[in-house]
Amino acid sequence: MSHIYVFACQHRIPRDWRPPFSPEEINGHKVRLIQLPCSAKLSTVHMLRPFEQGIDGILVMACSEDTCRSLEGSRRARMRVREANSVLEEVGLGDCRVMLKQRNGSEPAMYRDALEELVAQTQALGASPTRGNNVT
Amino acid sequence: MIIAERKPVAEILNMIEGASTVLVAGCATCVADCMAGGEREVGILASAMRIALVREGKAVEIIEVTVERQCEREFIERIRELVEKVDVVISTACGIGVQAMAERYRNKPIYPGVNTTFLGLREEEGLWTERCAACGDCTLHLTGGICPVARCSKSLLNGPCGGSREGKCEVSEEIACGWQLIIDRLIELGQLDRLEANIPPKNWATSRDGGPRKVIKKELRDEKRKQS
Numbered sequence: 001m002s003h004i005y006v007f008a009c010q011h012r013i014p015r016d017w018r019p020p021f022s023p024e025e026i027n028g029h030k031v032r033l034i035q036l037p038c039s040a041k042l043s044t045v046h047m048l049r050p051f052e053q054g055i056d057g058i059l060v061m062a063c064s065e066d067t068c069r070s071l072e073g074s075r076r077a078r079m080r081v082r083e084a085n086s087v088l089e090e091v092g093l094g095d096c097r098v099m100l101k102q103r104n105g106s107e108p109a110m111y112r113d114a115l116e117e118l119v120a121q122t123q124a125l126g127a128s129p130t131r132g133n134n135v136t
Numbered sequence: 137m138i139i140a141e142r143k144p145v146a147e148i149l150n151m152i153e154g155a156s157t158v159l160v161a162g163c164a165t166c167v168a169d170c171m172a173g174g175e176r177e178v179g180i181l182a183s184a185m186r187i188a189l190v191r192e193g194k195a196v197e198i199i200e201v202t203v204e205r206q207c208e209r210e211f212i213e214r215i216r217e218l219v220e221k222v223d224v225v226i227s228t229a230c231g232i233g234v235q236a237m238a239e240r241y242r243n244k245p246i247y248p249g250v251n252t253t254f255l256g257l258r259e260e261e262g263l264w265t266e267r268c269a270a271c272g273d274c275t276l277h278l279t280g281g282i283c284p285v286a287r288c289s290k291s292l293l294n295g296p297c298g299g300s301r302e303g304k305c306e307v308s309e310e311i312a313c314g315w316q317l318i319i320d321r322l323i324e325l326g327q328l329d330r331l332e333a334n335i336p337p338k339n340w341a342t343s344r345d346g347g348p349r350k351v352i353k354k355e356l357r358d359e360k361r362k363q364s
Contacts, residue, residue: 045179052186087180090145091188129191 002119003030005050008061009039011069012106027112029119039063040073047084047098054131057122058084058098059114067104074102094125137257138166138230139264140173140250145184148226151247152185155196155223160185160249161215161237162202163229170264172250173228175202181228181249206233212240219244255286272342272349278335280321285338287314293335 010018013035017023022033036042039062047058060081068074081100089095099118103110122128152158160182168174182198189196201218203211206229219225219241227234228249238246255268269286275293276283285291289307295315299306303316322328340346 043176043179045176045183048180048183048187052183052190083180087145087184088187091184092191093187130187 001028001030002056002122003054004032004057004059004115004118005055006031006033006059006061006111006115007036007039007042007046008033009063009073010035010037011063012061012103014106014108014111017108017111026108026115027119029115031115038068038070038073039077040068040070042077042080044080044083044087047080048087051088051093051097051128051130054128056097056128056131057118059111059118060098060100061111061114062100062102064102064104078102093129094122096121097125097128137169137255138232138252139170139254139256139266140167140228140230140252142172142177142181142228142250143248145181145188148181148247148249149185149188149192152196152224152226157197157199157222157224158185159199159201159215159218159222159225161206161219161225161227161229162200163204163206163227163233164202165205165207167228167230167233167250168202170258173230178202178228181226206230207236209236209240212237216241269343271338271340272346273338275335275338278330278333279318280325280327280330282314282318282321284314284318287312287317289314293338 013033017033019035023031025031039060042060050058060077062074062077063069065074065078078100081098084098085095088097099114099121101110101114160178162168162173162175162178164174168176171177178200182200185198199218199222201215203215205211206227225237225241225244225246226249227237227246230250231248231252234246234248254266255270256264256266259265266286268283269291271285284293284295288295289305289311290297292315295318296313300313300316303313305311305313319328319331322330
């Protein structure tokens with residue numbers, strides 16, 4: 001079972017999945033869904049800290065860059081995702097454990113497809129070398 | 137501002153070999169603006185170190201702190217308690233901050249987390265470029281406000297040289313010819329005639345050639361008060 005953190009813009013979360021009703025498991029993968037007011041609130045360090053605890057990957061669900069209500073938010077998220085992957089690669093975790101999806105919808109199927117794609121990528125890299133380090 | 141770049145994590149891990157507690161100390165001034173060693177970068181570096189250390193099976197406690205300015209003794213004194221409880225400090229301040237810490241905490245190894253690179257400015261998002269070489273004898277009034285020492289690859293005081301092609305330097309097509317920039321600016325200012333004046337050889341004693349430099353303002357020094 002992969003352990004994935006999902007950071008999502010509030011406008012991209014399915015209505016029934018909003019906290020405190022967020023699913024803890026999707027497609028058999030352990031998931032922690034964190035709602036953000038905008039993907040721009042996601043800093044690089046927010047994406048690195050969970051890897052200290054041994055998660056396998058992070059999915060970032062943001063708006064399309066041309067529809068972001070904060071104008072710059074989704075674009076900034078894209079650059080921070082790139083920075084996080086760059087740091088993870090430098091410390092030997094690979095450069096694709098953080099995946100950004102910029103979409104206009106908010107359907108559960110969108111999450112399921114993205115999660116499968118991310119899990120396939122992380123499994124190709126092998127289990128997170130920090131696994132077992134008190135995942136919460 | 138002072139521009140710096142973070143050192144590779146592997147190099148930093150080599151420095152802290154054998155330590156069981158490490159303080160990553162950032163500076164919230166220049167290195168924060170150039171995104172190399174401020175609070176944000178301290179968080180990223182500390183996290184990267186923890187992940188790398190877990191991979192190596194090493195248990196090292198990494199503590200994070202950022203002070204307003206590491207080049208001011210009053211600010212670095214405030215983190216004394218943290219500094220004293222760790223084995224090693226990685227300072228992500230510029231070389232000045234690292235040395236200020238080393239002078240203040242004489243019994244503690246203070247290692248650099250960044251490479252201090254140059255004096256420059258943010259040109260655009262993610263791009264910083266050099267503007268000043270701190271040579272100690274400014275000639276910007278003669279060169280349209282563009283520094284020939286910092287921006288000409290050869291630091292020519294009278295240019296351009298024969299290696300200037302279509303506004304680019306012979307060193308690289310990505311480098312603008314500093315003297316072309318000066319000429320363009322003088323034209324804009326209506327001061328192109330300044331090129332006719334020969335700028336005499338510079339006294340480099342005011343630069344690095346004269347050894348470590350010092351600025352003294354006698355009127356501001358109180359001889360009766362012991363400086364700490």
